Amino acid sequence: MTLSQTERKIIENSIRDIKDFPQPGIVFKDITTLLNDKEAYGVLMNHLYHRYKEYNLDYIAGIDARGFIFGAALAQMLGIGFVPIRKKGKLPYTTISEKYSLEYGVDEIEVHIDAFSAQKDAKVLVIDDLIATGGTANAAATLVNQSGAQCVECCFIIGLSFLDGVKNLKEKTQVYSVIEVN
Numbered sequence: 001m002t003l004s005q006t007e008r009k010i011i012e013n014s015i016r017d018i019k020d021f022p023q024p025g026i027v028f029k030d031i032t033t034l035l036n037d038k039e040a041y042g043v044l045m046n047h048l049y050h051r052y053k054e055y056n057l058d059y060i061a062g063i064d065a066r067g068f069i070f071g072a073a074l075a076q077m078l079g080i081g082f083v084p085i086r087k088k089g090k091l092p093y094t095t096i097s098e099k100y101s102l103e104y105g106v107d108e109i110e111v112h113i114d115a116f117s118a119q120k121d122a123k124v125l126v127i128d129d130l131i132a133t134g135g136t137a138n139a140a141a142t143l144v145n146q147s148g149a150q151c152v153e154c155c156f157i158i159g160l161s162f163l164d165g166v167k168n169l170k171e172k173t174q175v176y177s178v179i180e181v182n
């Protein structure tokens with residue numbers, strides 16, 4: 001289901017731009033104002049529900065931390081399970097992990113080794129609030145596929161298309177951004 005121009009504007013206008021955060025030259029896309037706006041949050045979740053109800057997904061995997069908010073809500077709407085992909089050292093059971101590059105340095109995310117094992121060849125949607133360089137989402141898609149499941153799509157509320165994240169991630173899986181920022 002496609003978003004109408006009016007719906008897109010409602011979502012777009014609810015996202016707050018914070019200039020020079022966390023460092024000069026960066027425009028931080030603040031989604032707390034979207035969450036705080038019941039009309040915008042409702043329009044967004046309704047759109048995601050209608051888009052993904054035909055995908056026959058088995059799980060939604062949300063990326064730590066802002067991907068949890070949208071992912072857990074969507075999983076509940078679709079009547080499927082939610083899997084948290086967390087920053088290193090947070091998950092209590094046995095994990096598999098993947099390192100990825102940040103603008104400066106490296107980071108690592110993890111998922112429980114049995115997170116998708118209840119369903120053979122589970123179909124998984126990875127979700128996060130935003131894709132920038134794509135390092136985080138790429139590592140998340142790798143983890144899903146290494147778990148014996150299949151990352152069928154990565155979904156973002158905001159795609160920064162002036163960076164190469166979306167282009168690079170498309171070599172691995174399908175990519176969908178609700179709002180594209182050029």
Ligand SMILES: O=P(O)(O)OC[C@H]1O[C@H](OP(=O)(O)OP(=O)(O)O)[C@H](O)[C@@H]1O
Nearest residue numbers: 064065066128130131132133134135136
């Ligand atoms: O495409 P990339 O360059 O990898 O950047 C995107 C990631 O950066 C942000 O999370 P962050 O790591 O800041 O963590 P947070 O959600 O805990 O604030 C954002 O929520 C994505 O997960």
Ligand SMILES: Nc1ncnc2[nH]cnc12
Nearest residue numbers: 026027028029030130132
């Ligand atoms: N510009 C940005 N706004 C919000 N979160 C981000 N994560 C990486 N880049 C970001």
